[in-house]
Amino acid sequence: MGVSKQYTKLLDTFCLFLKQKGKRFTPEREALLLAVFSLKGHFSPEDLIKQLHKQDNTMSVVTMYRNLPIFVEANILERTCLSSKHTRYEMIWAKEHHDHLICTDCGTITEFNYEAIEILQEALAAQYCFNIERHHLELLGTCHTCQQRV
Amino acid sequence: MGVSKQYTKLLDTFCLFLKQKGKRFTPEREALLLAVFSLKGHFSPEDLIKQLHKQDNTMSVVTMYRNLPIFVEANILERTCLSSKHTRYEMIWAKEHHDHLICTDCGTITEFNYEAIEILQEALAAQYCFNIERHHLELLGTCHTCQQRV
DNA sequence: GTTCATGCAAAAGGTTTGCAGTCAT
DNA sequence: ATGACTGCAAACCTTTTGCATGAAC
Numbered sequence: 001m002g003v004s005k006q007y008t009k010l011l012d013t014f015c016l017f018l019k020q021k022g023k024r025f026t027p028e029r030e031a032l033l034l035a036v037f038s039l040k041g042h043f044s045p046e047d048l049i050k051q052l053h054k055q056d057n058t059m060s061v062v063t064m065y066r067n068l069p070i071f072v073e074a075n076i077l078e079r080t081c082l083s084s085k086h087t088r089y090e091m092i093w094a095k096e097h098h099d100h101l102i103c104t105d106c107g108t109i110t111e112f113n114y115e116a117i118e119i120l121q122e123a124l125a126a127q128y129c130f131n132i133e134r135h136h137l138e139l140l141g142t143c144h145t146c147q148q149r150v
Numbered sequence: 151m152g153v154s155k156q157y158t159k160l161l162d163t164f165c166l167f168l169k170q171k172g173k174r175f176t177p178e179r180e181a182l183l184l185a186v187f188s189l190k191g192h193f194s195p196e197d198l199i200k201q202l203h204k205q206d207n208t209m210s211v212v213t214m215y216r217n218l219p220i221f222v223e224a225n226i227l228e229r230t231c232l233s234s235k236h237t238r239y240e241m242i243w244a245k246e247h248h249d250h251l252i253c254t255d256c257g258t259i260t261e262f263n264y265e266a267i268e269i270l271q272e273a274l275a276a277q278y279c280f281n282i283e284r285h286h287l288e289l290l291g292t293c294h295t296c297q298q299r300v
Numbered sequence: 301g302t303t304c305a306t307g308c309a310a311a312a313g314g315t316t317t318g319c320a321g322t323c324a325t
Numbered sequence: 326a327t328g329a330c331t332g333c334a335a336a337c338c339t340t341t342t343g344c345a346t347g348a349a350c
Binding site: 172 | 303304305306307308
């Protein structure tokens, strides 16, 4: 089971993080970690609640909200924006940086990594003496599939 | 007065838009337009409320919220995200497209336009048969000034 | 005069907080 | 045993909606 091996690694990382921060490993946090791992890509708090229900978990929504920042702090999740007015998170653990193509018709999110753009970003930042820590690039439009439709 | 000349032009555009859409030119909409014009750059609904107070305007917050989408429809404002969890708007009327350098220390937003990046974006989109309608690029980090500070 | 816009109050939705009890360490 | 975590309920903040009044065309 390759996947569960990866999960074990994530679990280890998470437990270590908690220990280092003097935080505790609770059943709720374990369930959250599994839910996050299952969702993988991008999700809203609401998606996470649904996933928890699928796992027959009865944790309170409050607990989920209280723990999301901890996952961000542990570099497992990132709070992303994605041109939506609603909060979204994305799993970044063991993932390379990437940006997003977002179809405004069907909502599909395609990830890409285009080194040349990043190089130009650095060049631009240098002009402004700006030190880039991170960036978000979203290309919005219509995907191949949706262009077919009239 | 160069500025007020520009405002007159904006006012004309806005009135024309309203007429075309069968909407009405009310004192509230006029006050909103002035507030938006005064704020120019990026602002939150809250900033807009403050600006209206400065103008001694007593319009209800509800009216402001109801009208913001109209300004977007009129291509005067754009709803932007800017990595914040709060809603923000930006005046786009008579402005060229640009992206943002955002200082995570002092919050300063610097606008830039870098043609070469846009060209690469198109090249990338072509690879995915994706049709770009718009995009957002945010570079987050520390600005020149904040790098000086220890 | 007709239709659309405004203001009030109230609802709605998502998120946060105080507090008492519970559980990991 | 201690201090951190959870769940409940309630608060909170921003945004939206129903309805009656008022104003632009």
